[in-house]
Amino acid sequence: MATNEDNLKQIISHSKEYGFVFQSSDIYDGLSAVYDYGQLGSELKNNIKSYWWKAMVQMHENIVGIDAAIFMHPETWKASGHVDAFNDPLIDNKDSKKRYRADVLIEEHVEKIRLKIQKDVDKGINKFGDAFDKEQFLATNPNVLRNQAKIDDINDKFKNAMNNDDLAAVKSLIEELGIACPISGSKEWTDVKQFNLMFSTEIGSVADSANKIYLRPETAQGIFVNYLNVQKTGRMKIPFGIAQIGKAFRNEIVARQFIFRMREFEQMEMQFFVRPGEEMKWYEYWKEQRIKWHKSLGMTDDYYRFHDHIKLAHYANAACDIEFNFPMGFKELEGIHSRTDFDLKQHEKHSGKKLQYFDPELNESYVPYVVETSIGLDRMFLATLSYAYCEEKLEDGSERVVLKLPAVLAPVKLAVMPLTKKDGLPEKAREILDSLKFDYYCQYDEKDSMGKRYRRQDAIGTPYCVTVDHQTLEDNTVTIRDRDTMKQERIAISELEKLLKAKFDLKQFLN
Structure with missing residues (x-):
């Protein structure tokens, strides 16, 4: 049976080969x-x-998109707190x-304890x-309660240490937990130090x-420095959102696990501007909307979970992650944050310019609060x-590697x-391809x-294959094969489009 590490290696190898x-x-x-x-990855x-x-944009009347420059005035990053x-x-x-990142070492230790709880749950389900009453089991089983208490204790200590900027306490926690280096098995650690992640240039x-x-x-x-430009030129009324897809750069010292953590990556973000005091309502709304979007692609519920942040960022009053069960375990896929009016x-303070919104319904001006959804495109x-990578043994004893990609995403x-x-x-065959290539990416x-x-x-995830044979020349029918079921049916060329x-209609995915 392949381990998670083997599974990641297979995906890396497959990614390069195809x-x-x-x-x-x-x-x-x-x-x-x-x-x-x-060529297929792009x-x-x-x-x-x-x-x-x-x-995010097309389906919401009150959300628009922009494309801001990568380079910004350096004062931007002093104002935001990044410097x-x-x-x-x-x-x-x-x-x-x-x-190593000290927080990741601790998170991975906690995850090992979580897996013990899940193992007990799986045993109960099998038995x-x-x-099996999962909720009652989690609330009463002595092993589960003991392990959950360990997790809560670790999280409390780590949260207190980070909130107090007590890096010595973070090191002490790593030593107390007996966390060893994954490479050497050694428990000899240096002091914990903070490292700024921004790339600078001239x-x-x-x-x-x-x-x-x-x-x-x-x-x-x-988005923040353009929010008033967009609001005025777009005649936007609160609540409204601004979306953006773009590159970002972080000098990750501990960058590993393939494209999960990179120094140059891409984000898909939306900042939603709301009235002060209404941010928690919208925070809950966007949590629901974002998990709905993920599940619309057909990946099963057990691959997702919400994780509330232990230590809130300096700008947030609520934050959580949608975590996905990657080959290396549950890791952050998307963040939903209530950023208050901090940014x-x-x-306003650093630029000397007013960034207030006049609310005609309240007849007053205020600085909006912001709820953010941010997903790593590479992740x-x-x-x-x-999720799509699958090695199957077929009825005839042969094997195939297939990418069961959501049809709407297939390259x-x-x-x-x-x-x-x-x-x-x-x-x-080329006549058929020429008639379809305006609407679909096709291969001959x-x-x-x-x-x-x-x-x-199958290996590149193509949902459908059309075969042109001698019968096609007689009656203008072709054989169409489904990737997932491998079933074939005969249809008229006129019915193909x-x-x-x-099959690819967005309505069936986004409704």
Whole structure:
């Protein structure tokens, strides 16, 4: 049975073999924690972006989108708190010389205890089936209660240490828990230190401190400094949102686990501006909306969970993550944060410009509060790929690797294949492809046996394959094959476009 680590290795290998993801600068032995998206990866990535954008902007009358610049005035990052407070607590192992995020070491230790609880729950389900009362079991089982108490105690200690900026207490907690270096097994740790994650560079022809600017570590600030421009030019009324998809950059010292944590990554964010005092109502609303969006793609409920933040960021009064069960366990996929009015008031203070909204219904001006939804596009890509990757043993004893991607996200929607390379079949196949390529990304494939061609399309997640054979020339019908069921049916070419439109219609996903 494959381990989670093996599963991640398989996904990495598959990504490279089929043109989804390559190591950046591969011919120069690569650049750590930087990746390039290949021909199919870029299609999948664009489809995820489009699906998010349509759900967030197109489906909401009161949400619009912008595209802010990566470079911003350096005062932006002083106002936002990133210059002084955008840090990770890092710790080095003295024997392996490897560096780790202290918070991640503690989170992974807690997750091991959670898995013990889940193991007990699984045993109960196997033993009692439908009669098993999970809630009662979690509330009364001595092992579960003991392990949950351990988790609560660790979280309380870590929260207190971080809230008090007590890095010595964080180190003490790591030592108390007996956390060892995953590489060497050593428990000899250095002190915990804070490390600022922003990349800096110079603008202009002279490199000096006066020209120092930063690569943005998040896309949100581009929305905040433009919020009044958008509100006035778009005649937006509160509550309203501004969405953006864009690159962000963080000098991650501990960057690993493939594209999960990178130094150059992409975010899909939406900042929702609300009346002060109504932020918690909208916070709960967006929690519900965002998990609904994730589940619309057909990934099962047990792959998701909400996780409330132990330590709130300096700008937040409520925050949680939607976590996904990646090959390396449950990890953050999307954050929902109630950011209060911190950002806008800070930009007011540092810029000297008023950023107030006049509310005609209340007949008063105020600085809006903000509820944020922020999803890592690269993490969403990895979640989609890892859920879809499947190795199947078929009835005839053969095996296949298939990517069961949601049809709406699949890079290639349809492969058109002539049975042979002669007798006018290629010409007919290309005629069909030419009629469909305006609406769908299609591939033409005539090399190798039909079995090999099907396996190739299965491996890249193509939902449907159309085969053109000699009967096609007689009655204008083709065989269409479903990726997931492998069932084939004969349909008229004239019905093909109607069938595909029904299969890929956004209404069935976003309703």
